[in-house]
Amino acid sequence: MIKAHQIVKSFDHLTVLRGIDLEVHRGEVVSIVGPSGAGKSTLLQILGSLSRPDSGSVSFDGTDIFKMNDNKLARFRNANIGFVFQFHQLLPEFSMEENVALPAMIGGASKGEAMERARKLIHYMGLDNRCKHRPAELSGGERQRAAVARALVCNPGVVLADEPSGSLDSHNKHELHRLFFDLRRDLGQTFVIVTHDEQLAADTDRIIKMRDGLITEIITNVSPAQPNV
Secondary structure, eight states, X not given: OEEEEEEEEEETTEXXXXXXXXXXXXXXXXXXXXOTTSSHHHHHHHHTTSSOOSEEEEEETTEEGGGSOHHHHHHHHHHHEXXXXXXXXXXXXXXXXXXXXXXXXXXXXXXXHHHHHHHHHHHHTTOGGGTTSOGGGSOHHHHHHHHHHHHHTTOOSEEEEESTTTTSOHHHHHHHHHHHHHXXXXXXXXXXXXXXXXXXXXXXXXXXXXXXXXXXXXXXXXXXXXXXX
């Protein structure tokens, strides 16, 4: 599904990625782990087309995405890639359902269609009674589940998550982790997750270990299980 080949990225005189090769298959839940400064978030941004590499390529189902101009790449990103960040990034002036629907409207869906998609996802998240609330009126766990719903509203091929549970307490962290595996089971959703959480990483299909801008090890879990959380 996703194939990154010889990705190199530098900022000023600092080389952050030193020739990364990585494949992600449809329906996988993959974790990327490593110490701070290893290049994990930079790799995720490149996989998500938010940043262009200095050299190398990223292909989605055989399409080299960095051969697109910026406008085409933005449309591709909206339709094919969902994002979840450590902090929810919900817009404070909008309700939960408006926040969830927004990417679909940006992608060209009518307001009615976008809101219907949003309501279905909010129902799946168990948040029907909170859909009219603004982010400030939601708990941390509710905000992050809403952020996951927003990432899914355009039915993307992959969701990229950067420390998605890093700001949550233990209970909400476990609930969010369970949600990722439920979405893989129910929707066949693909996830690539940058995390420092050892338990989440241990439950994923593959663990990609990084250090100093390189992949140092790939661990395949032969029988990854639904996490017992």
